[in-house]
Amino acid sequence: MNKIFKRILTVFMVIISLTMLGGCWDSKEFNELFVITATALDVAEDPKKITVTLQTANIPQGAGPSGGNSSGGSGSGGKSGSSSKAVIILKAESQSLLDGIMHISRDSNREVLFQHNQIRIIGKELAQKGIIKHLDMLMRDTHSRLEVPLAVVDGRAEEVVKAKLSQDPNSGIFLGEMFRDLSRVSNEYQVRLIDFAQMLIGESVAPIMPMIKLSGSDDKQEIHFVGMAVFKDDKMIGSIDTEETLGLIWAFGNVKNTNMDVKEEEQNHAVLRIKSFKTKPEVSLEKNGKVKINLDIDVLTGLGELKGFKEYKMEQLIEHVKKLAEERIKDRINDTLLVAKQMKSDFFRFGTLISQKHPKEWKRLKKRWENELFMQVELNVNAKVKIAGSGEIVQSLEKEEKK
């Protein structure tokens, strides 16, 4: 009797565990969900409010599990065909982000699902007003993920999520993948929410965030990476272009999978493939309070493309291109530093470097850093470029042809 009772009890426990712990009571089928692929924040007409725009991947009905990946309407064909949109745009004006999401949920037939959000973009105007209060919810919420990249849009962010791109039907997925690719070049290109939070907390650091721009009109719009937005605390104060951004990522080092172009006058042009790019920063504090920063840069490259340089022999040419590349790195970083000094923004994070290497002195310097000491930073760039391989051909094709 006892044994039978125990068995019944066991079965009963298993059934209870299965049904209760599985959480079936709040299950949501796929067609009851809005799968958010991008979140856009903008200033609303009412200055106290913000516009929350959510981009949802439009998964065609009856497309089955395989259709889910084809990022929207393009895969459905048939009746809906070209008329169906790749994305659905949901929009709300509200006091805060969560408030906006609530409005959207209330006014729609489905529930929003944030786990697959690929990117969060912020309109320039809102970025200039300050964004910290809108990030709180994103950090707090269990469903929003910390590794989702952030970006500022030069213009309004909602335009980007609505855009019909010639590159990809879904701009959210496109941007997510674009930043993932860029992060393979340098981690600095991809600013995840957690990175931005770290920069905000960091001592005397000017946070940066990639900036994108929408160009073209109607059906042929394109998204371009146009540089970095520079923040003071949580307010955007300016931006640097892609060329200046190069100086920044070179100063941080660890650049991979990319090229470096070297120019001399008009006709001479070489492209070097970067195999490894290492930067070693060193700080020394001088007695008069000046800060000297030394960047030892070691670059290993291979020749990628050669144009011009007709007056050089191959052996000299390698030496020459090497010197040009070293010059270019030095100039580039110094120019970017000049821009940083103009903006009074330490986005090179030299302040953090000093606080790590010279913590005692940093306590003294901290107050004077942003407005005074950073302006006087002396930067010394020691670039060493090695050109290891010349690719499949030894000579320049152009030169061979002349013989």
Next chain:
Amino acid sequence: MIIDKSHVSGTRFMFTIAFYLQSSALLTSFISGITEQESWIPAIFGILLSLPIIYMFRTFMVKFPDKNFLQVLEMTYGRVLGKIMGLGYIGFFINLTSLNLLDLGEFTKLAILPLTPQLLITLLCILVCVWAVRHGFNVVSRYGSIFTLIEFAIVITSLILLSNQIEFSNLIPVFQLPLIKYVQTTHIVTVIPLSELVVFLMITPCVKNISKQQATKYWFLGALMGFIVLMLTLLRDITVLGNSLHLFSLPGMVSLRLVNLGEALSRIEIIFAVGLTLLLFFKITILLYVSTIAVAQLFGTTQYKNIALIIGVFVVFYAPTLYPNSVAHTNSARTIEPFVHGLFEIVLPLLTFIIAAILKLPKDKKSMLKQEA
């Protein structure tokens, strides 16, 4: 009087200690909130400070191998005072069980099952714990070694998976905070996870056939395995999260969520979460077992099986009433709890240790653990 007649080997005892400490590694926010990036420094101090305390626990085991701690208290202070102290310890053990159950509930809610009622999770968990406790310590500790290995595997895998995000520069600068913060944090580390090993003084009578040297070896090796995991977790979280470490209530979970190796190996924190829940479950089982034995000891009964169920149900309903919210929980863990815990984990055992030495206890020297010949 021996309440639980189960016998376990020394090795198993060692692994039980190891995973007991390891399961505390999940909850590092108590210290990371105060000393932020420098939390690894007080952690090292805490480990060093806990070594003499663990030695004291070991000596209790050597001197009174077949007595649990409540029996030792009665021997030292007499029947009345010993019982009163025992009552205090029962309160402490039950409180500890509730706190860990609360942690398990909150962790599960945050990481795995956000919409499932917390009561259901804790109730089902405690029912399984009661089931294990009813079968004695032999069953409770059976999977200790496997779980220790699982925890090691979790920590090492996570280190490998996060290797592209680890920045060692986050470990410097050092000693930038006011001294009092290091003292506070060292106190917390010593008392909350490490000296909680006092609960094992209730278990020692189950460990059979070991010598004095073996007792030392098992206590310290077990603790060492716990220390390693605690330090690795802390270092991982600091190097990955850097200056944002103190923002999070579960830093370990946050750094695991960041795992992203080539897009394919990402969003796999659920695997870790399940492993970590498993460890917390095990810790609760041990604590429930200890509370049960303590209550049985106080009332002089060997029928502990039904007591387990009563305490279990009590704990389920007591745990949610402990704190109004998790902020209060963390706050209390930083300010009040360390002192309460310190009383039961360090002050009273030390006092007992000294008085027992003055009274030349135990009188029956034959029962003491012998040196190996």
